[in-house]
Amino acid sequence: MSLEQYKGDMEMCCRCSTCKFIPMQKIQGSDFSYVCPSIAKYNFHAYSAGGRMNIGAAALKNGMNYTPKLLDVVYNCQMCGACGVSCNYAMDMEVLEPISEFRMKCIEDGKTNPALDKVIAGLKKTGSMVPVKGKRGAWATGLKLKDATKVKVDVLYHVGCLTSYDPEMQKLAKSIARILQKAGVNFGILGDAEMCCGGRAYQMGYKDAFLAQAKKTMAQIKKAGVKTLVTGCADGYQTFKVLYDRFNLKGDLEVLHITEYIDRLIKEGKLKPKKKVEMNVTYHDPCRLGRLGEPWIHWEGKKIPGDRFVFDPPKEYRRGTKGIYQPPRDVIKSITGVKLTEMTRIMEYSWCCGAGGGVNESNPDFAVWTAQKRIDEAVSTGAEALVSACPWCEKTLNKAIKASGSSLKVYDVVELVERAI
Amino acid sequence: MPLTKEQYKAFEDVVGAENITDDKAIMPAYYNTDFAAIILPKDTAEVQACIKLCNKFKRQFRPICTGWSGMFPKDLILLDLRRLNKIIEINEKNMYAVVEPYVISAELQAELMKRGFNFCIKGAGTNCSAMLRGHGHLDQTTSGDDRNHLAIEWVTPEGEIVKSGALGSADEWFCGDGPGPSIRSILTSAVPPGVTPGVFTKAAVKLYHWPGPAAYPIQGHSPKYTLKEIPANMMARYYSFPSVEKMWNAEIKLGENEICYELMGFNAAMVACNITTCNEEEEEVFAKMSKEVQGPGFFVIIAGNSREDFEFKKKVLEQIVKDNDGISLKTVEDPEIEGILLCQCTRISASIRETFRAGGAFNSIPIMGQRDLTIKWAIGAGKAKEPLIEKGLIVDDGGAFFGWGVEQGHLGKTEIFCKFDPQNPVAKKAVETWQKEQTERAFKESYFASTMGPQDEIGPALCNYHLWWQKIVKAIDPNGVSPEGGALV
Ligand SMILES: Cc1cc2nc3c(=O)[nH]c(=O)nc-3n(C[C@H](O)[C@H](O)[C@H](O)COP(=O)(O)OP(=O)(O)OC[C@H]3O[C@@H](n4cnc5c(N)ncnc54)[C@H](O)[C@@H]3O)c2cc1C
Ligand code: SF4
Ligand code: SF4
Secondary structure (H helix, E strand, O other), X not given: OOHHHHHHHHHHOOOOOHHHEOOHHHOOOOOOOEOOHHHHHHOOHHHOHHHHHHHHHHHHHHOOOOOHXXXXXXXXXXXXXXHHHHHOOOOOOOOHHHHHHHHHHHHHOOOOOHHHHHHHHHHHHHOOOOOOOOOOOHHHOOOOOEEOOOOOOOEEEEOOHHHHHOOOOHHHHHHHHHHHHXXXXXXXXXXXXXXXXXXXXXXXXXXXXXXXXXXXXXXXXXXXXXXXXXEOOHHHHHHHHXXXXXXXXXXXXXXXXXXXHHHHHHHOOOOOOOOOOOEEEEEOOOOOOOHHHOOOOOOOXXXXXXXXXXXXXXXXXXXXXXXXXXXXXXXXXXXXXXXXXXXXXXXXHOOOOOOHHHHHHHOHHHHHHHHHHHHHHHHHOOOOEEEEOOHHHHHHHHHHHHHHOOOOEEEEHHHHHHHHO | OOOOHHHHHHHHHHHOHHHEEOOHHHHHHOOOOOOOEEEOOXXXXXXXXXXHHHHHHOOOEEEEOOOOOOOOOOOOEEEEHHHOOOEEEEEOOOOEEEEOOOOEHHHHHHHHHHOOEEOOOOOOOOOOEOOOOOOOOOHHHXXXXXXXXXXXXXXXXXXXXXXXXXXXXXXXXXXXXXXXXXXXXXXXXXXXXXXXXXXXXXXXXXXXXXXXXXXXXXXXXXXXXXXXXXXXXXXXXXXXOOOHHHHHHHXXXXXXXXXXXXXXXXXXXXHHHHHOOOHHHHHHHHHHHHHHOOOOEEEEEEEOOOHHHHHHHHHHHHHHHHHOOOEEOHHHHOHHHHHHHHHHHHOOOOHHHHHOOOOOEEEEEEEEEEHHHHHHHHHHXXXXXXXXXXXXXXXXXXXXXXXXXOOOOOEEEEEEEEEEOOOOHHHHHHHHHHHHXXXXXXXXXXXXXXXXXXXHHHHHHHOOHHHHHHHHHHHHOOOOOOOOOOOOO
C-alpha cells in the first residue's frame, strides 16, 4: 500500500472533529470525553486524525513539505486507532491506515526520529525491541517449561520482548506459565531462541524492518510445528493475528491472547479460579487487543465511478466492532471477590495507555502524560486497581503512578488469575 | 504576508511558544489557506491580548471553535479556541448553563441529562460547539437559534471585553437583554454575515426540561449502538402522508397540542442514513423504505413526564395521524430501530451519516420562515435536483427536502441539499449551479435563505440592513481586523 492509495479516504475527511472525541452517544459529560491523546496534548488541529487526513491529502497534491513541526506531528501519535473508531461510526473511510502510511513515507524519505532509529537498529542487531540484558529465556529458570524448539507442543507461549527482558515485567511470564501448567496445557516456549514479533517496528513506521523480522519469527514458529500461539502481550497479539495475516505470513496458525485462552480454559472447566480475591478494579482495554485486535479483512477493489464513495467489490471497514473486549472481562468477573467497575472510555473507544506508535521511546513524557489521564479516569471509578492485559500498558501506567504519587495499583489480568487459582 | 519576527514574538509572549505556529506544513490541517499564524489562547485575557495585538499590527483574525465551517482568507491569524473548553456553570434553579467556546454539545448535553435538562443543539451534531447558535432536532421543545443565548462575554474587534445583558450590570448570566446592555442584534445576526465580529469567550444558554433518562442504556459496539430498552414513557415513530397538505396539517395540529418532544421532517432517505452503518446498506434500506412510505413524512419523538402524560400524548398523536391519513413506517416500529433513532436524534449524532458519508460533500440551502410556504419552495428545489440525480451527479434521495418547526409553531426551517463527490468537477459545478439558482429563486419569491448574498444585493430587500450593519462594523472594528467569514446556518 502507499499513501496514494488512501487519497480518496483522506479527501473524504469533512473536518467534523468527531475523531477527537469518544463516539458522541458515549460522552458522559465534560470529563473523559477526549479520545485522541495527540490532539488532547498538543491542541493544534494537525495533531488530530482530521488534521492528519488533510495534511496527507495536501501532501499528495503539493508534495511533502517537511518541517520540524510536521515531524513533531507525525511522531507524536500513538497509532492507537481510536480516531478511526469514532470517525467510522458515521463515515466510510480509512483513518489509521493513511496516518500510518504517512509516517512510513517520512521514514522512506529519511525523515526519521533518532530515538526510533535506535530501537530499530537494536531490533536488527538483537532481535529484540528492548535493550537486551542477559538471556531472553532466563525468566523461566527453574520453572521446568518445555522448549518448543526441541519438543513438540500443542501451544506455543510467545513471551514477547518486554516481558522477557524487563525484570519488572518477567512476573507476567511466570504467572502465565503457572496458569498454563495448572490447567494442564501442553505448552512450550522458545526460550533464548525466541525473537521479537516485529509489531512495534510496524507501529513506528518501519515496515521493511517489521517484514524482515516477521519472516524470521514466523519461520521459527512454523519450524516448531505448533497450531496455536498464545501471547500475553497485546502488541504481540495484534502482530501475529492481524499483521501476519495482512502480509500473508500467518497461514493457519491460531493466535490467542492469554485472556482469550484463560477464558476458554475456565469455560471448559480446565481452570478454576476458586480463591477469593477481594478487590475493586477497573479494566483498561489495550488498543491492540481491543479495537485493533479485530481480524484483518483482505480486500482489493476499485472505487465505483459516481456520486458515492463505494467500491467493487464492496469494502468492509474494520471499525473496532470485533475486537477482544469480553474475554478479559469474563475472566475478571469469574474471580470471586473482584468487583469490576467500568471507566467511561472502554472497549472500542478506550483511551490509549500512551506507549504505542513509538511514543514510549520518542517522547516518554507524552507517553506518561497519556497514561496519567488514564490513571485519573481509573481513580474516578473508585477502583483500587487498574487491570490491563499487556505489559506495555502496565509498565507505562506504572510510570505515571510513580510520577504522580497515586496509590492506585496496576495489575495484569493474569496476576489476578494466578492469585485466584 | 507572514508575521514579522517582532509580531510573532509579541503573540508568543501572550500564549507561550507551544501555543503559536506559523509553520506552513501543518496549515492544511485547518484549511487550505496560508494563515499568518495559528494561535491557541487559553482564556478571555489571552484572547483579548491577541486581539489588541491584531489591532496594533493591523492584522486580521478569525476565531474557530471546532472549525467545521467558515471562510478564511489568506494571511489571517486564526484564533483556535480549543483551549477554552470549560463548562463554567450549570445553574439548575435559573435554568441556564455558561460555557466556553470549545465545550461541545455532547459534553454539555450529557451533564444536563443527568440533571433533567436539555438544550438547543444544532442539527449539525453534538460534535459542534455548545455555544454558537443554531437550529436542530430539538427546536420544538428548546426553541432555536439566538433565542437561546442569555448573557454573553464578547471580546470586540478592538479588544474590549463587553458583557451583555444581566452580566453587564449584575454579574449574572440569566438574561441577555438586561439589566445591562442588550446588543443582541449585533451579537447574533441571522442574516449574512451570520457571525459576529470579534470573539465570544463565554455564553449562557437556556436550559429546558428533559423528561428522558439520565443516560441512555446503550449496548453493542460502534457503528451499531442500540438501546437495551426503550426508556420509560418515550416513543419514536416515522409517519408518511398521502400529500404535503396532509402532512402539514398534521404537523400544525401536533404543534397546537404541544405533544411532540421532537418533530423532525425527515425524508425517507435521511431515516435510511440514520439507521444504517455503511453506504451500501443505506442504498438498500432507502430503496426498501421508498416503497414503504406513501408520500412526505416526519419523524416524531414523544416523551412523557409520567405514564399518564405519555399515554395522553400518544393518543393525541395517533388521532392526529389518523385524521390526516398518515401511516407509521413499520421499519421504525422495530424496537431496535426505534432505539437507534431515539438516541441518535436526541443526542444528535448521525448528521454526518446523512450528509458527508455518501460522497464526501453536500451543498445545502436552508430557508427560514413559515413552514407551509417554505415547503412549497423546497418542492421546486427538489424538482430541480432530479436531472442531477438522473445524470448520476448526486446521490439519489428521491429529490427530497426536510425541515422542522420551532417552538411547536408554524415557523421553522426547511432545508434541501445535494450530496455529491467533490472530486468530480462536473458534479461540483452542477451542484453549485443548482444551489445558486435555487437561492436566487428563493430571494425572488421573498424567502430568506442563509445562502443568500452578497449583502449589497439582498440588503435593499431587507430595509437596507446592510448599510446599518456596515456602519456598526466600522464603529466597532475601525482597523478592519475582524473580517466576515462564513455564516452559521
Ligand atoms: C453536516 C452539517 C450539518 C449542519 N446542520 C445544521 C443544522 O441543522 N442547524 C444549524 O444550525 N447548523 C447546521 N450546520 C452548520 C453548523 O452549525 C456549523 O457548521 C457549526 O456551527 C460548526 O461548528 P462549530 O459550532 O464548532 O463552529 P466553527 O466551525 O468553529 O465556527 C463557525 C463560524 O463561527 C465563527 N466563530 C467560531 N467561534 C466563534 C466565537 N467564539 N466567536 C465568534 N465567532 C466564532 C467562525 O469563525 C466560523 O465563521 C451544519 C453543518 C454541517 C457541516
Ligand atoms: S477523520 Fe473522520 S472524524 Fe476526523 S475530522 Fe475527518 S471525517 Fe471527521
Ligand atoms: S492514532 Fe491515536 S494518537 Fe494517533 S491521531 Fe488517532 S487517536 Fe490520535
